[in-house]
Amino acid sequence: MIGRASTDSPPCRFTVLGPPGLNCYGTELDLGSPQQQAVLMLLLVNSGRFVQVGELIDGLWGDRAPVTGEAVIRTYISRLRRMLSGHGLGSAIRSQAGGYLLDPSLFVLDAAEFADLVESARREHTAGNVSAAADHLAAALDLWTGTALAGVPGDAAERERSRLERLKLTATQELLRTRLELGEHAEVVAEVPLLIEQNRLEEPLYEIYLLALYRSGRRAEALEVYRTVYDLLSEEMGVGPGPLLQAIHEKILRADADVHDGTAVPRTGSHTARSGQVPGRGFDRQFIGRDAERAVFRAMLEGRERSGPLFVCGPAGIGKSTLLRKFADDARASGRQVWHLHDLDASERRERLEQVADELSTAVGPVLLLDSFEEFGDLEHWLRDEYLWKLRGAAIVVVAGRTGPSAGWLIDPAWSGTFTLRCLGALSDAESAALVEARGVARELRDSIVDFAVGSPLALSLAAEVGRSLPVAGKPSRRDAVRYVVDNVIALLVGPAPTAAHRWALHVCAHARYTTEDLLRAVVPDGQAEELFDWLRAQPFVETAAHGLDINGVLRESLEYQLRWRDPVGYEQMHRRIREYVMGGLLRDVRDPHGSVAVMRTIAHLRRRGGVVPRYVSGTGDEDLQASTATSADHGELIAMAREDHGESAAASVRFWLERQPNAFHLLRDRRTKRLRAFMSWLLLTAPAPEELAADPIVEAIWQDVSRRMELPAGAHVSVARHLFCPAGEAEPSFITDAFQARLMRGCLHEPGLAASYLVLSNGKFWRPLLEYLGHHEVETDHPNSIFGHDWLAPPPGEWRDRHLDEELWAQRRLNLFARQG
Structure with missing residues (x-):
């Protein structure tokens, strides 16, 4: 088949364009559980670079990661290595500095074959070999055996699945257009409706369908389809059909003989502008990322996007100017004339803009790129109300600035719904790693640079340029290099x-x-x-x-x-x-x-x-909960939750203390459904009655510990977090445990007369390191629950708050920018 691996290709082949699989030497390997497959997929997507354990945990579980996530990941890696070793691939997964790398040289990948075939098809089409292009596209789509990464769980798998399925849909559309060029109109008419049913808002499919119907002699049906899509887009998105679909519809109305897809654009000159018009230059081949923004711009070039301006916004250093240079190259490659305005002096801006407007009026397919829009504040009203309004529909306009369009654009009915806004975010870890690698940085420095830069193209580029020089004798020290990067990041991003x-x-x-x-x-x-x-x-x-x-x-x-x-x-x-x-x-x-x-x-x-x-502390995630103190109407529900999750003895304890100290119980309920999610009690003890000690062995053990450690001063008391019941989150940090920790800490630090505090935990093994770190002792008891206490009369709260201060302040974290990874 066209584009298949040659006979000297690696004998092991991954398949991700369907259910994941790995075939080695003719044997289909068992990839294990879906979660294990997700870990393998993450290594595969990032082939050639070390993937940190934290990335694997985030990719598999996101903000729902269990506390044991790192151990689980290592178990999956061990199983994968054992599976691969059985087929002579023991070195396929390498570990280094808390991360893992899958060696891409040992495998072929069907997704890579797919991409190569699609690219070959485009080259053939450009060369005029339409039939060969169709063959390549058909071969590419034949590689698919189902939904990409079918059955693989996790956010990362979902993102990769979405990306691959989008590429498949794009290739399918290209094949359908190519088949229209080959005259297969009736066949395309039969195939497109199913695709439309699966992608109801994909406007290019309707363009193809209208063309196929009309060229098959079914003009009335084509017009009816246009009315249907017009209503659909209006009802679900509040917009009308795009300019290309409108143009096809108008030609069908006129029964033109030359209805085509409108993508051919005559090749003309190209221009860039600072103070004059000079030939465009090729863009740096090291450009990385921004696929979504380039797709929007490509749609504008092809007439599939709205005709108003494209605003690209984001903070300094996020890559707006670099993206505009890439837009300029993409536009020239499509045969457009380009005017790229940047670095204009304040005194020359309006004059230069007016000059460009005259040049645009006689150009074919002009593109205007306007950079640093925040510097045009004094001209914004003129640009919005006169200049860009006159260019609307006559030229593709892209405007880049730090803050995007002002409120005047948003409330002006003349511009409402006509422009597109794209806010640039940080590069992904994979894109960051690719950028640093493309800059020629030594492998041992890449991970620390990527970790430091947090997706900032400016910081990545600065660190990469300094990092390239560090291994050479006589260059700046690592400390000086870090300071250079930091100072420049602050100067350029903040000023x-x-x-x-x-x-x-x-x-x-x-x-x-x-x-x-x-x-x-x-x-x-x-x-x-x-x-x-x-x-x-x-x-x-x-x-x-x-x-x-x-x-x-x-x-x-x-x-x-x-x-x-x-x-x-x-x-x-x-x-x-x-x-x-x-x-x-x-x-x-x-x-x-x-x-x-x-x-x-x-x-x-x-x-x-x-x-x-x-x-x-959970760090992320949110729940719509409301807090309240228990009332008599809540008692039965609290007792039932205690019984269901902790047994009859817990239910008896809750019942007993609800009768003695009902105001000590604090509840968290779902704000919408009012369902009880969790509750805790904060008992106040001064001199427990004998019946209280007899009824609750845990309180008895706590009071014995208090008696051994202190003589309770007059007016002082002991508080006990006796019941901490949150069934969904006891084994790991959650929104609920965060809220309970705040309540407990508030009591410990700010409750008047508090002499000692105690916590009773059913999962003491998990919480023990935190409580030991915070200076709590563990009470010896035969009870299955763990008891932790703190004597607040011994160290004053201020001293307790200052524990570990030096560690908080001066421990190294993420700042060793050029640390060697080894």
Whole structure:
């Protein structure tokens, strides 16, 4: 078959264009469970680079990863190696620095064969060999045996499945168009309806269907199909058919003899513009990623996308200018004339734009690319109301800027629904690795650079250029190299701050999980909190989240690193102030579940450089829960949950303490369904009655421990988290355990008269490392539940809060940018 591997290809072949499979030397191998197949798929998709265990965990489970995820991954890897070793492939999976690599040289992949065949078909079509192109496309589609990666679970598998299925649909459309060129109109008419049924909003399929019907002599049916798709797009998407479908419809109405697909464009000259019109240059072959944006632009070139401008927005360093240069090359390759305006002086902008408008009026298929739109603020009204309006439909226009179109574009009825907005995000880990590799960086440096850059093309490129020089004698030290990259990232992404207070506000926003005006008021002096908050919020690199402002990615890490080495004393003071604000006022005052979880995630974020705390906070995920104190109407439900999940003795304990201290029980319910999700009790003990000790052996063991350790002062008490029942989350951190931890911590640090606190846990083995880290002792008992306690009369709360401070502040994490991976 065309495009098949040659006789000297590896004898082992992966298939992913259907149920996953691996055939070695004629034997079909058993790939194991679906989860194990998902791990193998992730290694396969990233063939040639080491995939970190964390990536495998995220790809398989996402934010639902079990605490034992790393051990499970290693088990799957071990099984895969054993399976491959049995067929002479013992070296296929290599491990290094907490990651695994699948050697691509040992296998062929049907998805790669598919891509090669499609590319060959396009070359043949360009050369005029339409029949050969059709053969190649048919051979490519023959490789498919079902849904891509059928049965493989996980978010990563779903993303790869979606990508492959999209490529299949594109190839199918190309084959159908090619067959129309070969005159197979009736055959195409018979095949397209099923594809449309499976892809109801795929407009190119309707274009093909209309052409096939009309060329088969079925003009009335073609017109009826157009009316149907017009109604469909209007009802489900609020838009009309695209310009290409409209053009085909108009020609069918006129019964034109030359109805075609409209994709042929005459080849003409190309232009770029700064201060003049010069020949375009080829784009850097190292361009990586942005497939979705290029697909939108390609649709505009082919007439399949709306005729209004395409806005590309994103913070500095995200790759807007690089993408526009790639657009220019793509446009020239399609035979378009290109005007690429960038780096224009303020004094020449309007004059140059007017000159370009005159040139566009006589051009064939013109494309205007306008970069750094944020610098055109004084011309925006003119551009929106006059200039770009006149170009609408006459030229393809792409505008790139940091913030995208202003509100004036969004509320102007004349522009409503006519333009497309694409906000550039970070590159994926795979794209980042490919970019660094393309820059020629030594293999041992790639993973640390990718980890540091967090998908920022600017940071990746800077680090790659420095990283290429590091192995050479006499070049900058690794410390100087890191500082060079960090300083340039900050300079290019942020620029100069107006004042020292603004610079401090940036560092606070990078260090805290969420930044509010109240936090700035507590941390930054001089009463400028309101002004600083408004300034931060207006910056394109700052995101507005539900609980405050947030800086993500490489800029957060760069600002952190810069302050740590430039002003370690100031860094520690800032950390202490944020920590005191969070552990003090914020934790003391929070009551609702969402606020409680946000506080716990902030605490985990402050401790992210050291210790075990972050492992016991969920980090992501949200649930719509409401908190309340138990009422008499809730008692039966609480007892039933305790019985169902922990047995009759637990139910008896809940019943007993509901009678004694009903206000000690705190509930979490689903806000919509009112279903009970979890509950806890926070008992207050001063001198338990004999019947209380007799009724509850755990409280008796706790009181014996209290008696051994202290003499309870007058007015003091002991609090006990006696019942912590959350059936869905006891074995791993969750939204519910985050909310309960906040409640317990608030009681421990801020409850008046608290002498000691105790926690009773059914899964003590899991939570033991956290409680030991936080200075809790374990009470010896024969009871199957674990009991942990803390004497608050011994170390004052301030001292307890300062435990492990040095570890929080100075432990290394992600900042060793050029560390060798070995």
